Amino acid sequence: METPEMIPVAEFCAIHQIEGGFIDSLQSVGLIEVTMVEDHPFIPAVQLLRLEQLVRMHFDLDINLEGMDAILHLLDRVQNMQAEIRLLKNRLRLYETE
Amino acid sequence: MEYIDYYKVLGIEKGAGEADIKNAYRKLARKYHPxxxxxxxxxxxxxxxxxxxxEVLSDPEKRKKYDQYGKDWKHAEEFEKARASQGNQQDFGSFDFSGSGDGGSGDFSSFFESLFGRSGGEPRGRRGAFRGQDYNAExxxxxxxxxxxxxxxxxxxxKSIRITVQAGVENGQVIKLKGHGAPGANGxxxxxxYITFVIEDQPPLKREGNDLYTTTxxxxxxxxxxxxxxxxxxxGKIKLKVKPETQNGSxxxxxxxxxxxxxxxGEFxxxxxxxxxxxxxxxxxxQRALFQELAAS
Known part of the structure; x- marks a missing residue:
């Protein structure tokens, strides 16, 4: 089954039982992008995972918009560092004695 | 299977109120959320x-059962039977916590399941539809x-899953198979x-990125x-021309x-x-004499 490239905001909100205003807030601070198609807002499918993550952070963990913004920056750094550690560990194996 | 002190897990007193439980849970969830x-x-x-x-302490019904039978969980079979008769197989949480990836349910401890049944009962919370948990496997x-x-x-x-592993996959590399975790609930x-590849060196071959190192x-x-x-x-086997006067360690x-x-x-x-x-x-x-002759020459 192919994943649709754009997901209607209304459908996403209905499934997650959240207000459309939350998506507007995320868009206003630049945390997600919303595209208008024939006057209806859509979310690009590539952002779905991030959006679901933001929904969990806000509604389940009580983290506000500014906090989420900071966390996403830090998570990016953590993931970059994890990738670097992986690379360095693999390189280190070259010099380890049997 | 051991008794789990849920109050201790959340770091609260036995008499803690609803707000205390919520606060303790949120504080810890913010620290450990996947x-x-x-x-x-x-x-x-x-x-x-x-x-x-x-899940147990924030639900008055479950909390009551836990407080009553918790330490004596072996006699709480009637709850499991009652729960099973409801035929409910829904996930309770709204988080996509990581599963064990070992093919088990991964969601609950054996202690929880013995007390409340495998499903844990009705889902609660903000959303009706719940994403299934993620699995991690090596x-x-x-x-x-x-x-x-x-x-x-x-x-x-x-479930039996067949994947194609592309040549050149790296040690520690993670791939995601979307939708192959636990089933979601309520639509x-x-x-x-998530599959993490663990690739072991094959002495004398060692790998760094796309390069291989060996000694001969x-x-x-x-x-x-x-x-x-x-x-x-x-x-496969390859033939190598060795130059005269090749030094040790070259x-x-x-x-x-x-x-x-x-x-x-095609790229290597x-x-x-x-x-x-x-x-x-x-x-x-x-031979010794020949070497001595060489040394003297």
């Missing part, structure tokens, strides 16, 4: 415990396995399956006079004879070969 701790199995495990404790490959594009079949959560999407022995005469040797590589680079570049068919890294020159032992008298 979204905030990517690739951290310990945090995910801890989060699962916190989630389970919250797939061990030899260097030779990772050298070729091939298929692997394994079982996760009772929610399935969780995802040269007898003294080939090192001094030059010659031809055969080298075993992952791509290194050569064989372009394009290393590891395949991930998802770039390089193979670095280090020569170790083997000094002959148990010399005959004649």
């Amino acid at each position: 979204d905030l701790n990517p690739n951290d199995k310990e945090a995910n495990k801890k989060f699962q415990q916190i989630n389970e404790a919250n 797939l061990k490959l030899t260097l030779a396995d990772a050298y070729h594009t091939h298929q692997q079949t394994f079982t996760i959560g009772g 929610g999407p399935n969780g995802d399956l 022995e040269l007898d003294l005469y080939t090192a001094v006079l030059g010659g031809e040797i055969t080298l075993d590589t992952l791509g 290194k050569i680079r064989l372009k394009g004879k290393g590891f395949p570049v991930y998802k770039k068919e 890294g390089d193979l670095f070969v280090t020569y170790t020159v083997k000094i002959p032992t148990n010399l005959t008298d004649k």
Whole structure:
């Protein structure tokens, strides 16, 4: 089954039982992008995972918009560092004695 | 199976009120939530415990049963029977916590399941549709396995999954199989399956990125006079010309004879070969005399 490239905001909100205003807030601070198609807002499918993550952070963990913004920056750094550690560990194996 | 002190898990007193439980849970969830701790199995495990404790203590009915039967959970079978008769098989949580990936349910401890049944009861909370939990699994490959594009079949959560492993996959690399985690509830999407590749070196071959490193022995005469040797590589045997007067520890680079570049068919890294020159032992008298002659010349 192919994943649709754009997901209607209304459908996403209905499934997650959240207000459309939350998506507007995320868009206003630049945390997600919303595209208008024939006057209806859509979310690009590539952002779905991030959006679901933001929904969990806000509604389940009580983290506000500014906090989420900071966390996403830090998570990016953590993931970059994890990738670097992986690379360095693999390189280190070259010099380890049997 | 051991008794789990859910109050201790959340760090609250037995008489804690609803607000205390909520606060304690949120505080710990913010610390251990899988979204905030990517690739951290310990945090995910801890989060699962916190989630389970919250599931019990924030539900007055479950809390009452737990307080009444908790320490004596072996006599609480009637609850399980009652629960089973409801035929409810829904996930309770709204988090996509990491599963064990070992094919078990992963959601609850055995203690919880013995007290409340496998499903844990009705889902609660903000949303009706719940995403299924994510599974994490490790797939061990030899260097030779990772050298070729091939298929692997394994079982996760009772389902048989076949994946194509692309040549050049790296040690520690994680791939995501969308929708292959635990099923969602109430129309929610399935969780995802994360597979981490664990690739072991295959001595004397070692890998760094797309390059391979190996060592090979040269007898003294080939090192001094030059010659031809055969080298075993992952791509098969290759013939190598050895230059005269090759030094011990010298290194050569064989372009394009290393590891395949991930998802770039026909592209390969390089193979670095280090020569170790083997000094002959148990010399005959004649050989010793010849060496002495050489030394004096």
